[in-house]
Amino acid sequence: MPKLVLVDGSSYLYRAFHALPDLRTKAGEPTGAIRGVLSMLKQLIAKEAPDYFAVIFDAPGKTFRDDLYAHYKATRSPMPDDLRPQIPHLHDLIRAHGWPLIMMSGVEADDVIGTLAVNASKQGLDTLISTGDKDLAQLVNPQVTLVNTMSMEVLDEAGVFGKFCVRPDQIIDYLSLIGDTVDNVPGVPKVGPKTAAKWLAQYDSLDNIIANAAQITGAVGENLRATLDWLPQGKALVTVKCDVEVGIAPDALVIDETTAELQGLYERFEFKTWLKQGKSAPQVVGKTDAKSANPAAQISPDLFAAAQPRTYETILTQETFDSVLGEINAAALTCFDTETTSLDPLTAQIVGLSFAWKPFHAVYIPLAHAYAGVPTQLNFAAVLAALKPWFENSEKEKIAQNAKYDQHVLANHGIGLAGLAHDTLLQSYVLESHRPHNMDALALRFLNEKTITFEEVCGKGASQIGFDQVSVERATQYSAEDADVTLRLHAQIAPQVIADEKLRYVYEKLELPTRDVLFTMERTGVLIDTSLLNGLTTQFSLRARELEAKAHALAGQPFNLGSPKQLGEILFTKLGMPVKRKTATGQPSTDEEVLQELAADYPLPKLLLEHRSIMKLVGTYTDKLPKMVNAKTGRIHTNYAQATAVTGRLASNDPNLQNIPVRSAEGRRIREAFIARPGCVLISADYSQIELRIIAHLSEDASLLKAFADGLDIHKATAADIFSVPIADVTSEQRRYTKAVNFGLIYGMGAFGLASQLGIERAAAQQFIDKYFARYPGVYDYMQRTRASAHEKGYVETVFGRRLTLQDINGGNGPRRQGAERAAINAPMQGTAADLIKLAMIAVQAWIETAHVQSRLILQVHDELILEVPDAEIALVKEKLPALMRDVAQLRVPLVAEVGMGKNWDEAH
Numbered sequence: 001m002p003k004l005v006l007v008d009g010s011s012y013l014y015r016a017f018h019a020l021p022d023l024r025t026k027a028g029e030p031t032g033a034i035r036g037v038l039s040m041l042k043q044l045i046a047k048e049a050p051d052y053f054a055v056i057f058d059a060p061g062k063t064f065r066d067d068l069y070a071h072y073k074a075t076r077s078p079m080p081d082d083l084r085p086q087i088p089h090l091h092d093l094i095r096a097h098g099w100p101l102i103m104m105s106g107v108e109a110d111d112v113i114g115t116l117a118v119n120a121s122k123q124g125l126d127t128l129i130s131t132g133d134k135d136l137a138q139l140v141n142p143q144v145t146l147v148n149t150m151s152m153e154v155l156d157e158a159g160v161f162g163k164f165c166v167r168p169d170q171i172i173d174y175l176s177l178i179g180d181t182v183d184n185v186p187g188v189p190k191v192g193p194k195t196a197a198k199w200l201a202q203y204d205s206l207d208n209i210i211a212n213a214a215q216i217t218g219a220v221g222e223n224l225r226a227t228l229d230w231l232p233q234g235k236a237l238v239t240v241k242c243d244v245e246v247g248i249a250p251d252a253l254v255i256d257e258t259t260a261e262l263q264g265l266y267e268r269f270e271f272k273t274w275l276k277q278g279k280s281a282p283q284v285v286g287k288t289d290a291k292s293a294n295p296a297a298q299i300s301p302d303l304f305a306a307a308q309p310r311t312y313e314t315i316l317t318q319e320t321f322d323s324v325l326g327e328i329n330a331a332a333l334t335c336f337d338t339e340t341t342s343l344d345p346l347t348a349q350i351v352g353l354s355f356a357w358k359p360f361h362a363v364y365i366p367l368a369h370a371y372a373g374v375p376t377q378l379n380f381a382a383v384l385a386a387l388k389p390w391f392e393n394s395e396k397e398k399i400a401q402n403a404k405y406d407q408h409v410l411a412n413h414g415i416g417l418a419g420l421a422h423d424t425l426l427q428s429y430v431l432e433s434h435r436p437h438n439m440d441a442l443a444l445r446f447l448n449e450k451t452i453t454f455e456e457v458c459g460k461g462a463s464q465i466g467f468d469q470v471s472v473e474r475a476t477q478y479s480a481e482d483a484d485v486t487l488r489l490h491a492q493i494a495p496q497v498i499a500d501e502k503l504r505y506v507y508e509k510l511e512l513p514t515r516d517v518l519f520t521m522e523r524t525g526v527l528i529d530t531s532l533l534n535g536l537t538t539q540f541s542l543r544a545r546e547l548e549a550k551a552h553a554l555a556g557q558p559f560n561l562g563s564p565k566q567l568g569e570i571l572f573t574k575l576g577m578p579v580k581r582k583t584a585t586g587q588p589s590t591d592e593e594v595l596q597e598l599a600a601d602y603p604l605p606k607l608l609l610e611h612r613s614i615m616k617l618v619g620t621y622t623d624k625l626p627k628m629v630n631a632k633t634g635r636i637h638t639n640y641a642q643a644t645a646v647t648g649r650l651a652s653n654d655p656n657l658q659n660i661p662v663r664s665a666e667g668r669r670i671r672e673a674f675i676a677r678p679g680c681v682l683i684s685a686d687y688s689q690i691e692l693r694i695i696a697h698l699s700e701d702a703s704l705l706k707a708f709a710d711g712l713d714i715h716k717a718t719a720a721d722i723f724s725v726p727i728a729d730v731t732s733e734q735r736r737y738t739k740a741v742n743f744g745l746i747y748g749m750g751a752f753g754l755a756s757q758l759g760i761e762r763a764a765a766q767q768f769i770d771k772y773f774a775r776y777p778g779v780y781d782y783m784q785r786t787r788a789s790a791h792e793k794g795y796v797e798t799v800f801g802r803r804l805t806l807q808d809i810n811g812g813n814g815p816r817r818q819g820a821e822r823a824a825i826n827a828p829m830q831g832t833a834a835d836l837i838k839l840a841m842i843a844v845q846a847w848i849e850t851a852h853v854q855s856r857l858i859l860q861v862h863d864e865l866i867l868e869v870p871d872a873e874i875a876l877v878k879e880k881l882p883a884l885m886r887d888v889a890q891l892r893v894p895l896v897a898e899v900g901m902g903k904n905w906d907e908a909h
Contacts, residue, residue: 004120004250005050006113008131009057009101012037013090015132017083022807024794025270030082034090034269040448041099044130045255052125052253055094056112057087059103065237072237075184093265098256100248107244110136114240117144120250127250135180137164138171138240153450165197173206175238176231185237186230189223206235273496312480314472315365321378321386324355324363329390331357333421335399335487338409339467339479341368344654345408345522346630346637350380351467353387354479356487362480366472375472384413394418401425401439401486404519404642411523424486426511427493429643430503434805437643443485446492451485452478502801506835510800511642514838517845517857518640518650525635526657526858526868529673529904530626536669537622540614547611554604561611564590570604577602614666621660621670628655640860647827648802648834650860658861662909674859674905676868681901683855683874684908685881686864687836688896689714691746691829697799697891698828701778708893715739721775722768741772745779746829748822783825790824798831799891836895837863839888847884853877859905866905874901 016036023032045053065072094101104112110133117127121143129136129146136146137160146155153159160168177196179187187196199216203209209216213225266275315321328334334357340348351369356362367380390396391410399422400406407417428437435445443451457478458464467475497503552558555574559566567590571577580597581589592612598605628636641651652658661667676682692714696704707717712727719738720727737758744754755765773780790796795805804827808816837860844865845857855873859866865885869877878899885897902908 001124001126002051002251003048004052004054004116004125004127004253005044005048006116006127006129007041007044007053007055008109008113008129008133008136009037009055009094010109011132012040012055012130013057013083013087016040017080017086022082022794022805024810026792028791028794028810029269030086031269031271033083033086034093035271037090038093038097038271038274041094041097043448045099048128050128050255052120052250053255054100054102054116054253056102056109056116057091058109059105059107061105063106063108064241065108069185069233069237071184073183076182089265089269093262093269096261096265100253100255102246102248104244104246107241111241111244112246114139114242115244115246116250116253118242119246123249123251125250134164135171135175135238135240137168138175139242140168140171164193166200170200170205172235172239173200173209176206176235177209179234180238183237185234186227187234188220188227188231190220191223195220206231309360310481310484311361312476312484313361313363314476315363316375316377316472318378320363321365321383324365325386325390328355328357329396333357333397333399333487333490335362335483335490336406337400337479337482337486338406339475340409341466341468345405345639346412346633348405348409348412350384350409350413352475352479353383354483356480356483359488359491360484362484362487364472364476364480366475368468369470369472369475370468371471377472384415388415392416392418397421399424399486399490401442401482401489404515404522407519408522420512422490422494423512423515424489424493425643426507426515427490427497430507430511430802431493431497432805433643433646433648433803434807439482439485439489442489442493446489447485449485452481454478502797503803506800506802510648510802510835510838510842513842515642517841518642520845521857521860522637522639524856524858524868525630525633525637526866527635527675527677528625528629529675530629532673533622533626533670536666536673537618540618540622540666544611544614544618547607547614551604551607551611554607561608567608571598575602575604577605613661613664617661617666617670621655625655625673638859645834646804647830648798648838649830649862650834650838652861657859668906671906671909672904676903680868680870681874681903682858682905682908683867683869683877683881684864684900684905685840685867685885685897686900686909687833687840687885688898690833690836690863690895692742693891693893693895694799694829694832695746695779695782696893698832699776699778699782700892701776701782703776704779705892715742718742718772718775722771737768738772741768745769745772745783746826748825786824786828787821790821796824796828798828798835799889800832800835802831802835804828804831833863836889837865840865840885840897843884843888844881847880864909866908 013033016039017033022030023035024030041055091101102112103109113129113131113136117129117139120127121141125143127144129139129144131146132148137155140146140155140157140160142157146160147153148155153163155163157168160166160171164171164174166174174193174196175185175187177187177191177199178193179185199209200206203212209224210228210231213221213228215221216224263275313320315324334355337354338348338350339352339354340350342348350367352364352366354362354364365383366375366377367383369377391398392415396419398417398420400420401423402425403417403420403423407420410417424439424442425437428435428442435441440451440453443449455464457470457474458467470478497507548561551561555570557570557574559570561567564587568588571590572579572588577598579588580594581591583589592609595605595609595612599609625636630637636655636657638652638657639654641653644651650658660670662671674682692704693708696708703721704714707714713735715735715738716727716730718741719725719730719734722738722741723730723734725734740754740757744757749757751762751766751769754769755762758765786796790806790809794809795803797803804823806820806824806827809820809824810817841857841860844867847853848855848857853873853876855867855869855877857865858868865881867877867881878901882897882899886895889895900908
């Protein structure tokens with residue numbers, strides 16, 4: 001039967017706007033919603049191949065429902081400023097594609113859709129409605145089906161009942177009872193979906209429920225009886241009007257592929273990929289090896305272009321396993337994924353494995369499911385033994401999402417990983433560092449697909465089950481989907497990364513090799529002195545009790561130092577300290593920033609800050625670290641999150657070893673607990689004043705370049721220039737002021753911030769800044785150029801081409817824009833510093849492997865690398881390490897790495 005596809009354009013519009021990043025043209029025009037809607041429409045048409053098609057939008061202005069109820073949709077937020085100007089352009093592009101577009105005043109898009117669906121049924125057409133609006137479920141019948149734009153869930157008559165527990169012909173009554181918070185239509189108070197469905201199951205219709213209202217007991221019965229006068233009006237509001245004079249027959253809604261205006265609009269909105277597709281089909285790569293100049297085109301993009309039926313197979317026989325092994329050995333590129341017993345990469349054991357080597361097809365091999373009635377699985381050891389040669393073959397190219405975790409899991413079973421050509425986590429990170437990079441988010445963003453989440457399979461909280469308790473059938477759906485989706489994500493993301501020479505460099509030369517180094521570092525771990533930490537816990541706890549007693553004395557009464565409510569009463573009510581800020585609930589804030597401000601004038605806030613610091617050290621480090629020692633290795637194994645910070649910096653977690661305070665005596669005591677094994681020392685190498693060197697390189701300021709070239713103390717040299725004194729006569733106070741200016745300007749600090757930091761008047765701080773820029777005009781010019789470029793492009797770049805998107809640079813409110821402008825100055829420096837330390841890690845690890853030394857990289861903290869070095873290699877490493885770090889890049893100023901050594905981290909640093 002011929003098929004009509006109707007699209008709820010408003011549903012698509014908001015979904016695309018919130019799902020995609022803040023994409024803009026070079027002129028700063030927002031295009032994210034336009035691009036998202038067009039992508040979704042293209043995929044829908046390719047998948048459904050409709051005979052007739054239309055996109056329906058709400059027309060501006062009031063509708064008949066506003067006359068029925070003055071508060072209709074009154075609680076809706078106003079349309080976002082960046083969305084509104086995209087709508088007319090989107091309409092133009094839809095028409096230019098030849099897709100029928102309908103808007104009618106006085107009614108809503110739902111009413112137009114309902115009328116067209118009814119008319120289509122009269123003409124003998126099947127109708128598919130693509131929407132995210134549950135109200136349209138009332139239209140479902142044997143000839144009308146819904147598909148959800150978010151989850152791709154298809155709702156026929158059985159699907160509606162399965163989702164809402166009512167029939168499609170009962171949906172209007174159901175909505176009348178529960179109300180519609182989105183449209184501000186009241187229902188019966190305290191009546192939710194379960195109660196509404198129960199009543200409709202018992203009484204069949206709203207009319208019968210009203211007729212039997214006196215028999216319904218309890219509070220909900222009282223609420224129902226109190227709402228009886230409203231219900232007819234509520235029902236009128238939620239009922240889709242299906243007799244609108246639309247003026248066009250469903251079978252006249254044909255796609256007319258007129259492209260005369262399309263290319264010009266693509267050019268106008270800088271849709272480069274679609275422009276290229278109009279000329280020739282893009283190539284999707286199988287591997288982009290750092291050694292390879294031209295990536296091989298191994299996967300046809302046509303295979304990935306539109307949704308196809310999925311085939312996910314459970315492998316339970318030796319015959320089918322042998323077939324899979326043959327397929328992946330012959331494939332150009334294979335995605336793999338592990339399902340495990342734990343999220344801890346060092347202890348997780350394999351439960352099953354999935355593989356995908358062609359789109360929309362994947363297999364799952366269950367190996368250790370252990371629930372009652374589980375089907376017979378293949379022999380665990382035999383399967384891993386058969387797969388081991390493939391995993392360890394560098395010629396068999398592989399891809400994964402967050403491959404570092406899977407590599408640890410394989411290593412737990414004595415299996416190495418070679419031939420990892422791609423990681424979609426890192427591809428997304430390089431392309432859009434400011435966006436989420438988990439697979440569920442990527443699938444929604446790049447494939448317009450809602451994937452099965454881990455919580456949907458295993459539950460959450462106290463009721464969560466282990467993956468070995470998941471049914472093999474459900475595990476196949478989940479794990480095979482992961483492998484399939486990852487392979488298809490690669491086909492979408494990789495061409496965008498590879499097409500940009502700078503992004504390709506960051507991906508191939510920085511992120512992929514860094515991933516390898518991080519795996520080795522995490523596997524090695526670091527040794528700690530647990531007895532020292534246990535002693536510190538005792539000392540710090542005693543100090544905390546002393547501080548608590550002093551706090552009670554200053555307050556004149558005992559109180560809970562950890563209670564913001566009690567603390568607020570003491571500080572602001574009893575002691576009368578000024579309220580600096582309030583929380584979202586209107587209470588006076590007692591956060592750390594507020595206490596810092598108050599500590600300048602009052603003793604109690606200063607004491608509270610010290611108490612908080614001590615307790616944080618106990619809870620985060622001295623008490624916790626000994627419990628995190630791996631039983632097999634005797635070491636702490638942190639995890640380095642590679643795709644977290646937009647600047648490219650690594651993040652350390654479980655435990656976080658990057659936030660141990662270095663300026664406090666207590667923090668340094670904790671660093672003493674990080675020790676070298678017997679017969680070894682720790683050697684630390686730290687880039688000296690790296691961000692100041694980077695700004696000298698970027699700004700090309702002659703004075704800064706000369707100061708670094710001459711090897712001067714940059715803070716003294718700057719102070720000598722600003723205060724007009726010989727460098728030898730610069731006082732420590734003058735150097736301190738200038739150091740604050742040097743680093744403050746990097747972080748976008750203005751006169752107010754500088755005055756606060758130095759404890760001087762704002763006018764004096766402004767004089768320092770003016771003198772600084774007068775002496776270093778190149779820095780001022782660089783900052784102005786960078787701000788202008790950021791506004792034009794929407795992003796800034798590091799020296800190595802890493803792209804740092806600034807979402808609020810051309811949008812948002814004033815403070816957010818100002819923050820984005822400050823970030824535009826700082827991000828290239830922080831990002832370049834992150835790139836440099838990654839290059840240093842790669843260079844050091846490569847030397848370790850080629851020189852066959854026994855030294856090991858064990859920690860990376862900001863601009864510092866820490867190695868565990870045997871006594872016999874001390875001289876070699878002290879000579880080689882700074883040279884390796886110096887030579888990773890040639891900037892306009894020399895790179896300098898300062899080296900320290902000791903039996904523990906504090907001594908080495």
